[in-house]
Amino acid sequence: MFDIRAVRDAPDAFDAALAKRGVAPVAARLVELDDERRAVVTRLQEVQTARNAASKAIGKAKAARDEAEAERLIAEVAALKGAIQSGEEAERDVAQRLEAELAGLPNPPLEDVPVGGDESGNVELRRVGEPRRFDFAPKEHDALGAALGLMDAERAGRIAGSRFTILTGRLARLERALGQFMIDLHVAEHGYTEVSPPLLVRHEAVFGTAQLPKFAGDLFATTDGRWLIPTAEVPLTNLVRDEILSAADLPLRVTALTPCFRSEAGSAGRDVRGMLRQHQFQKCELVSIVAPGDALGEQERMTGCAERVLAALGLAYRVVNLCTGDLGFAARRTYDIEVWLPGQGAYREISSCSVCGDFQARRMNARYRPSAEAPPAYVHTLNGSGVAVGRALIAVMETYQEADGTIRVPDALVRYTGFTEVPPP
The missing domain is CATH 3.30.930.10 (Bira Bifunctional Protein; Domain 2)
Incomplete structure (x- = not known):
């Protein structure tokens, strides 16, 4: 199993090490999957921040006895909650795909291991x-x-x-x-x-x-x-x-x-x-x-x-x-x-x-x-x-x-x- 950060830091070296074991270049695909995961996480964090802000605003609207604004914010929080659930599912999906890719790759050989096909x-x-x-x-x-x-x-x-x-x-x-x-x-x-x-x-x-x-x-x-x-x-x-x-x-x-x-x-x-x-x-x-x-x-x-x-x-x-x-x-x-x-x-x-x-x-x-x-x-x-x-x-x-x-x-x-x-x- 590999640390995706190490793959991102040295993709060419990662591919070169696995090439000795007959593995085709894979670092670019792994980085692409990790980029997708990071983007999903960023969007999820933004939605969670928006939900938290709307939740606080509900209390302020109620304190100001602005029932219309409070109802609007409650509906907004409900919608954001659904977006968060979808985002969490998307994050799990891409994380599992990345983990499956990493888990299927063999350990790179040490430098003194002879290169051979069989x-x-x-x-x-x-x-x-x-x-x-x-x-x-x-x-x-x-x-x-x-x-x-x-x-x-x-x-x-x-x-x-x-x-x-x-x-x-x-x-x-x-x-x-x-x-x-x-x-x-x-x-x-x-x-x-x-x-x-x-x-x-x-x-x-x-x-x-x-x-x-x-x-x-x-x-x-x-x-x-x-x-x-x-x-x-x-x-x-x-x-x-x-x-x-x-x-x-x-x-x-x-x-x-x-x-x-x-x-x-x-x-x-x-x-x-x-x-x-x-x-x-x-x-x-x-x-x-x-x-x-x-x-x-x-x-x-x-x-x-x-x-x-x-x-x-x-x-x-x-x-x-x-x-x-x-x-x-x-x-x-x-x-x-x-x-x-x-x-x-x-x-x-x-x-x-x-x-x-x-x-x-x-x-x-x-x-x-x-x-x-x-x-x-x-x-x-x-x-x-x-x-x-x-x-x-x-x-x-x-x-x-x-x-x-x-x-x-x-x-x-x-x-x-x-x-x-x-x-x-």
């Missing part, structure tokens, strides 16, 4: 860890899970439809262990505060983090006007909605391990198989609320926290800086962490760590007071996966598989699972 323009920053070398052809996770008899998409489909999976036995426990390991790591080593948030949220909360209105089709709505969370970013970031924090409250770092729900598009291709792209999945989310000057450093810190998970699990990964064409709607810069999947022979996204500036804070009216005497200013928000549990399970299964189908358990997880391997039947 993921082919992403820039690799680093690779960490060597992918395991196999003396046999590694299988993909869905084949491994089916052979173990512990991953069942067919039964899940009969219960819930496509893009759901049932895990049982040791595989279910291994997934649960991964989530517990992540949340414990971020709380104990990285200083995040664990939160158990609502999984159903109001429209305003999803608008605040910018999933609405643009991405309503990617979400699941309830019949009473609420939304299933697509990520714990939504309730965690909205913890500071409509609040004014003190400088001492920042940085605020929170984490949650929750189910997430997304209406994933598409019905063909390898991503439909198994657990790679599900309507329901577990994710450990990281959210930071910081002062503006600390945001870029916080993104580096948050990315390091997510990397620590993969390093502790012994998984190879790489970090990429997303280009403008692959950047999320609310992000100013995003680092994707992609884990190596031996079965696919490819790196696949397992975490995105984004800095959003004040984009979400403006939508949520989330502010802080830099000092006791200073006026409130908008906080800056960041979010990241720390990491996606289902994809971590996929990476563990494919990385730690043996030729006979056994899945070895990474050392970091043994105290959570109580076993060292998932053996074949």
Whole structure:
């Protein structure tokens, strides 16, 4: 969300920043809408002033016992009252049109974000860890899970439809262990505060983090006007909605391990198989609320926290800086962490760590007071996966598989699972 005053002050710079994201020039239209709004407000104020003056004059006319003048003024006030109602409706209409235009525009990228049309323009920053070398052809996770008899998409489909999976036995426990390991790591080593948030949220909360209105089709709505969370970013970031924090409250770092729900598009291709792209999945989310000057450093810190998970699990990964064409709607810069999947022979996204500036804070009216005497200013928000549990399970299964189908358990997880391997039947 943007401050229309900033658009008016630098329309060319505003258009140039959004052009990097493929947005056609829009500043002139926004300024025109704002001019219309201002004109309506000015006319409304003039009518209100006239009504107030006529109302006072009624008393004077009555005091002078000029009944004819009093009746004329009463009729005038009634007419002005109708004009005020019409003016207020016109002001609401143009304000809503302006807000809808502003709400539909993505966050401008930072200067160092590479310009590109799609993921082919992403820039690799680093690779960490060597992918395991196999003396046999590694299988993909869905084949491994089916052979173990512990991953069942067919039964899940009969219960819930496509893009759901049932895990049982040791595989279910291994997934649960991964989530517990992540949340414990971020709380104990990285200083995040664990939160158990609502999984159903109001429209305003999803608008605040910018999933609405643009991405309503990617979400699941309830019949009473609420939304299933697509990520714990939504309730965690909205913890500071409509609040004014003190400088001492920042940085605020929170984490949650929750189910997430997304209406994933598409019905063909390898991503439909198994657990790679599900309507329901577990994710450990990281959210930071910081002062503006600390945001870029916080993104580096948050990315390091997510990397620590993969390093502790012994998984190879790489970090990429997303280009403008692959950047999320609310992000100013995003680092994707992609884990190596031996079965696919490819790196696949397992975490995105984004800095959003004040984009979400403006939508949520989330502010802080830099000092006791200073006026409130908008906080800056960041979010990241720390990491996606289902994809971590996929990476563990494919990385730690043996030729006979056994899945070895990474050392970091043994105290959570109580076993060292998932053996074949």
